[in-house]
Amino acid sequence: MAAPHVSGIVALLMSKGYTGVETIRKILRDTAEDLGEPGFDNYYGAGLVDAYRALTYDTGYEPFIVWTVDAVTGVIDSITCADEGGNFLLTEVIARSVYIYAWRDVDRNMYLTSGDLYGYYGYSGGNPKDGTPTAITVEPGETITVEFQFSPIITDRLKPVFEGSLLQKVLEIKEAAVEEYYNKLERK
Known part of the structure; x- marks a missing residue:
C-alpha cells in the first residue's frame, strides 16, 4: 500500500518543479517519519512518507x-x-x-x-x-x-x-x- 502514497507525493513534488530521481529520493527520505530503529532499517526503510513535510521541504520557513x-x-x-x-x-x-x-x-x-x-x-x-x-x-x-x-x-x-x-x-x-x-x- 505504500506505492500509491509515495507515487502521489512524487507527482506533487514534480508538479512543484523537482526533477531527478536522487533529488526526489532525498526529499522523501529526509522528510519521512522515522519508525523502528533510528535511521534506515530493513523493516521500515526510511520510514513513513509525510506529504506535508515533503512539499514544504525547501521553503526555509521554520517558526520559533x-x-x-x-x-x-x-x-x-x-x-x-x-x-x-x-x-x-x-x-x-x-x-x-x-x-x-x-x-x-x-x-x-x-x-x-x-x-x-x-x-x-x-x-x-x-x-x-x-x-x-x-x-x-x-x-x-x-x-x-x-x-x-x-x-x-x-x-x-x-x-x-x-x-x-x-x-x-x-x-x-x-x-x-x-x-x-x-x-x-x-x-x-
Missing part, C-alpha cells in the same frame, strides 16, 4: 515556538510562535509560576536533534542539559518582558528530553504556524 510549562505540575500552560524579530507574546498564561522554553526545528525532522535551536529562560550557554530553567512568577493581569538565550544543539547526546504529549502539542502549533505563513504568502 515558545511555550510555558507550569513550574508546579510540569504541564504545558501556554504556547505561541515568535515573530521574525524574535518577539513573542504569551497571552493565555494560566499558572502563576512558569518556565519558558523556545525551539526552532532547523532540520524540520519534528524532533529536537542536533542542529536545532533550543533554549529556556535561565539558560546561559553550554549544554542545555546541564542547566535548569528559571521560574517566572506572573500575577493575574500582569505583563512582563523577558529575554533569554538559546543555542544550537551540537550533538544528540547533549539534547534535553523532549517527547510525548508536550512534543505533540508543540508540533500542532508549529504546523498551524507554517500553514498560516504560507497562506499569507499566497494572499500577497
